[in-house]
Amino acid sequence: MDRLDEDISALLEVARRRPRRRSELLRLGVLDNDLRRLVRRGHLQLVRKHYLDGAADPELARIICAQAAYPGSAISHFTAARLADLRTWTDRRRRGAPFVDAVWLTRPPTANRNQRREDVVLRRAGLSTGDLTRQYGFLVTSLARTVVDLARELPLAEALVTIDHALRIDVTKTELQAVLDRQYRWPGAAKARTAISLGDPRAESALESIARAAFAAAGLPPPVLQASFWDGSRWMPERVDLWWPGFRTVGEADGLAKFDADTFEERRRLWRRSHQRDQRLSDLNVELIHFGWEDVVGDATALVERFRSAFQRGKRRTGDEPLWRAPDPTDPDLWLTSHTWPAASA
Numbered sequence: 001m002d003r004l005d006e007d008i009s010a011l012l013e014v015a016r017r018r019p020r021r022r023s024e025l026l027r028l029g030v031l032d033n034d035l036r037r038l039v040r041r042g043h044l045q046l047v048r049k050h051y052l053d054g055a056a057d058p059e060l061a062r063i064i065c066a067q068a069a070y071p072g073s074a075i076s077h078f079t080a081a082r083l084a085d086l087r088t089w090t091d092r093r094r095r096g097a098p099f100v101d102a103v104w105l106t107r108p109p110t111a112n113r114n115q116r117r118e119d120v121v122l123r124r125a126g127l128s129t130g131d132l133t134r135q136y137g138f139l140v141t142s143l144a145r146t147v148v149d150l151a152r153e154l155p156l157a158e159a160l161v162t163i164d165h166a167l168r169i170d171v172t173k174t175e176l177q178a179v180l181d182r183q184y185r186w187p188g189a190a191k192a193r194t195a196i197s198l199g200d201p202r203a204e205s206a207l208e209s210i211a212r213a214a215f216a217a218a219g220l221p222p223p224v225l226q227a228s229f230w231d232g233s234r235w236m237p238e239r240v241d242l243w244w245p246g247f248r249t250v251g252e253a254d255g256l257a258k259f260d261a262d263t264f265e266e267r268r269r270l271w272r273r274s275h276q277r278d279q280r281l282s283d284l285n286v287e288l289i290h291f292g293w294e295d296v297v298g299d300a301t302a303l304v305e306r307f308r309s310a311f312q313r314g315k316r317r318t319g320d321e322p323l324w325r326a327p328d329p330t331d332p333d334l335w336l337t338s339h340t341w342p343a344a345s346a
Contacts, residue, residue: 063138078098127141150162248322
């Protein structure tokens with residue numbers, strides 16, 4: 001058994017605990033030839049001048065080695081969101097769009113400066129104990145802090161995608177507000193407060209969130225999300241994405257994946273099912289507008305005008321308004337209903 005085999009277990013244990021620079025490993029008695037052989041055999045990997053366990057996930061290795069290059073930093077923003085499986089979306093066509101795929105880190109305010117590169121983005125900001133957690137043993141901003149940081153960084157539509165998803169999975173507005181209260185004088189705090197106020201855990205897709213941001217910016221009244229209707233004998237199984245009571249208008253956010261299928265027959269069945277659903281909704285005497293990504297991303301003016309026209313037509317409709325119900329955004333065990341909802345204004 002050669003010298004490398006005798007020392008490999010101890011060396012790998014050192015590398016598993018945290019990334020190590022070459023100088024650190026040399027001080028432990030490891031030779032350059034040993035390091036090259038360990039990397040070649042896959043026992044170690046070299047990322048950003050740091051060695052770590054070769055079995056580590058490559059993306060995780062990229063993140064933790066970037067963090068190791070900036071001692072005292074916390075994984076944050078988009079990178080923390082990825083580690084938490086938190087939904088994000090950015091319009092990469094817009095000028096100044098963030099480097100989403102970079103490793104994002106937050107350093108103490110005493111650090112030299114912010115930095116924005118395609119591989120690493122550094123932000124200087126205070127970090128309280130409550131703002132931090134650990135994942136895989138490494139310092140990461142908490143879910144609430146991550147959401148608020150992104151809300152300060154991003155335009156309304158992009159921020160709302162993340163806020164809605166966070167509220168849906170594991171965070172409350174109270175928690176977000178507590179973080180924001182500690183940042184009330186920080187850049188972007190005002191727009192983050194606006195975005196958080198619009199957050200709704202009932203949103204089921206990024207497209208719904210982006211559309212609601214566009215509607216809010218245009219001054220449309222907020223819709224009810226995930227409403228279902230009474231057809232005279234039962235609650236219909238269909239839920240609609242957006243519902244404006246009083247205007248008798250339904251909005252359906254149709255992502256391209258809605259009709260994805262492996263065969264023509266399956267796609268045809270999906271189209272047929274969608275048509276039948278629309279017919280059942282039309283029988284309720286409501287306005288129905290479908291829209292997609294192309295209608296919302298960028299200039300949503302035409303879509304907003306379609307809804308304004310639908311609102312006017314809806315208000316002119318005669319007959320009884322449909323009975324509806326929807327989950328209460330503050331408590332999923334409660335229902336909003338047509339009996340409790342205030343009348344719409346013109």
